[in-house]
Amino acid sequence: MDFAFTKEQLMFKKEVIRFAKKEIVPRVQEHDLNKEFDFESFRKLGEFGILGLHFPEELGGGGADVITTVLAGEALGEAGVDGGLTLALGAHTFLCADTLFRHATDEQRKKYIPKLASGEWIGCMGLTEPDAGSDVASMKTIAEKKGDNYVLNGSKIFITNGPIADVAVIYAKTNPELKHAGISAFIVEKGTPGFSSGPNIIKMGVRTSQTSELFLNNCEIPAGNLLGKEGDGFNMSMQTVEWDRSALLAPFVGASTFMLKRCAEYAKGRVQFGRSIGQFQAVKHKLANIRIFAEAARSLVYRIAWCKDQGRPLNHLEAAVAKLFVGDWSMAPANDAVVLHGGYGYCHEYDMERIFRDSRLAPIGGGTSDIQKMIISKLI
């Protein structure tokens, strides 16, 4: 065992933090308040190379390993980037682009990956439906083969980047008789007749990410837009779980380090009863809890990343453990951070309020904590 990052990895993390603090963080609060996606930040993430970090260089990527990719996510959180932007990044790079990278034809890869890696295009993934959340097999969206085309009908909900995406990976049943084995994945581009998105759904947190329904109304796409074979869709969606449980959790770990620093600064500067509140044990206790969470979560998340770098098939038990832990345990430190700031913690001006709302997604998105418990209890 060895828990050390390489020098290069640590240097890269520092660079990302520096970049994010200068280029992204100054606009975070304003965009969160306006519930607006920050296109400028997204483009800058692309320019810096973060959107396509793990893709090969010939496709416009950075050729990075998984650990470095996950470190970038942690670094963004640590710099103070909001959970909305990191979620948009996650949906774009891991749920959409990575699925295309793994399963599309060479021609399609060349068409999409460089555009997605640079941020010129934005990607999303449509899996969840109003009546098919974690119970994916009950999805009702249908893809019927018609000559050289597929015709898609149905709707998707809670789609991150839905209103702004240029390309989507859409899951639909090619065989409604079958459960998981009837699901297939398709590439659907913005502007395809019959494909539209609903308005941005107002959410409790991660407000800069744009979330919507997607509608497929006799949406006709070339048969070549099928990813892999018919029936491969469920396995493809499962492969994104590796990223869900590492790269998408990493910003929460980074955010707790950010909170810890902010809380420590505040505790040192805020004077009550004649001394800085940092001198009160109850305040130190909160700082300790935030640190303990960050350190515990970090090991779980990088374990998934390291295993992926080793080329191991995903250990679903360990992945669910990481998700369950980060999900259920990240809210307490966010709560501590708000309370430590007192009245200021409840105000938008201090970032704690935003992080508190953003954290609430952790035990919900990408499979709720209860779903993780279902997975774990089956596997043991």
Add this chain to the structure above:
Amino acid sequence: MNYDFSDQEFALFVQLQEVMQSYVEANDPEKGDVASIDRITRGALARLGETPYLNLGLASQSGLHGTLTLMGAMEVLAGLSPSLFLSVEMSTRVFGRIVQTWGDEAQKEKWLAPLLSGKMIGALGLSEDAMNVDNEPLKTTGVVDGDVVVVNGHKQYVINGPTADWLAVAGVMEGKGAMFLVEKNAKGLVMENRLATLGYDGAAICNIRLEDCRIPANQVMVPVGGKESLALIRMWENQVILGASIGLMKSAFESAKNHAKTHKSGGKPVIAYQEVGFKLSEMLTLVQTSQLFAYRAAWTAEDAPKEAESITLCAKVFCTEAAEQVAANAMQILSGAGFLSGNVVERAYRCAKYGQIAGTSTEIARVKIGDGALGARVS
């Protein structure tokens, strides 16, 4: 980065399990009077002396990482018998490291060599009536009298006190911190009655008094670093408690899991009910998170020493609280069967509380971690 133990480490864990399981089953180290505890501990040390176990973290073993391998090995032994584990570790790792760190060559030859071959039991007398060595100066003193040092003081909760061949007693001499090495049966060393405890009932624990106890000057070690030397001892204790926590929580979890899979209610194993299956999921999450935390803390001891103290404190708070939660939920799952005395889960439940109290207490640890976040040096 690497999240796997090596093949050699795994082989050691398997060997330990094999060597010690039968011994534990045959001897029941979780109870007994001082004489039987003495016999069982010495028997265990002799067996462990034939493996690399006693050397881990004390003498380098080719191919094995020091404290990190030790943490994995401690988990095995603590899972088999918490009491035996505590007796072995307070002797080997705590007493042993004191001698290794602050002893001169002759002292190491005298105490470390027999310790590493499993032929000696050691103990540490640290805690005094004031309990908290961080806030209160030690009152135990040694006064030089020619070639002899005269030691006076009172130590409480000395683990292995009744069985130890040698006791390291922390105190002050000529204004500086000192360790007085006192032999069993030394004149002036008074053993008080063995203490009954909530858990770890198979560990022999007592208070001791030193009344004009005269020891040769070459039985004194002077730790360098003043208060920091006490922090180092606390870190060793904390590592032992980490090992105990992950060991007992894992055995409690396994016991609850097996029960949930075999005990039927309403025609199906109780694990099929979400109230039980979900509890087990939460428990396993705590077990795995704790394991990684403990391994990482152990890894810092050699590979990232600057972080070692603070990460170890973080891990200690987390793992000891997790141990109590896991043990409590395990008992809930075993229900009536778990409440009966003498089973693994009931034992784990009683032992778990100790982890939060011993070493650096959970409260002091949080204060120190908070101090670290505020920019103060953690010590």
